[in-house]
Amino acid sequence: MTMALERPVDVTDPLTLLAPDVADRLVRRITTEHPEIGAETALRIVGQTAAFVAASGQHPGQSLAPSALVDYGWHAFILHTVDYAIFCERVVGRFVHHVPTEDGEDSADETQKTRQRTLDAITAAGFSIDPDLWPDMAECTQCHAGCTDSPNSGKK
Numbered sequence: 001m002t003m004a005l006e007r008p009v010d011v012t013d014p015l016t017l018l019a020p021d022v023a024d025r026l027v028r029r030i031t032t033e034h035p036e037i038g039a040e041t042a043l044r045i046v047g048q049t050a051a052f053v054a055a056s057g058q059h060p061g062q063s064l065a066p067s068a069l070v071d072y073g074w075h076a077f078i079l080h081t082v083d084y085a086i087f088c089e090r091v092v093g094r095f096v097h098h099v100p101t102e103d104g105e106d107s108a109d110e111t112q113k114t115r116q117r118t119l120d121a122i123t124a125a126g127f128s129i130d131p132d133l134w135p136d137m138a139e140c141t142q143c144h145a146g147c148t149d150s151p152n153s154g155k156k
Helices: 020-033 039-058 068-079 081-092 108-124
Strands: none
Touching (some): 020 039, 020 068, 020 081, 039 068, 039 081, 039 108, 068 081
16 A cells, blocks of 8 residues: 655645656646647646645545646646656555536536635645636536546545
8 A cells, every 4th residue: 555645844846746857748748738838837837736636635525626727737647647647646645536527517606615625725735826827717628627536536
């Protein structure tokens, strides 16, 4: 059984959770798929993606969801299946699944509650929030709605 990575309490930069070569691959994928996003912003997205996935793993049973920009990072990370699986196992102790919600499943009020729950979970996990990357929640075109970690994925 693998245990989640233990971090010192004062470590707040989620990029420290990623090997530099993994972060570079993700930045390249984001900037290639979204040419309107520069490398500096893509690197910030990668950091917030790492924080989101790490926080998702610490809060099984809660539906957390990325912002639209952080969702770009999550989709890029998932495409690198080996890197993503290793990250999840090392940092979270289990695979963090991507589970799309159904179209129209959440009201605007519920979406804002999910956003706040997600930001609270990231903060509770010891990571800083980059507010410019969290103005809204994802409406994933690849999965037809918001993307979340399965609230049942940590249960056996």
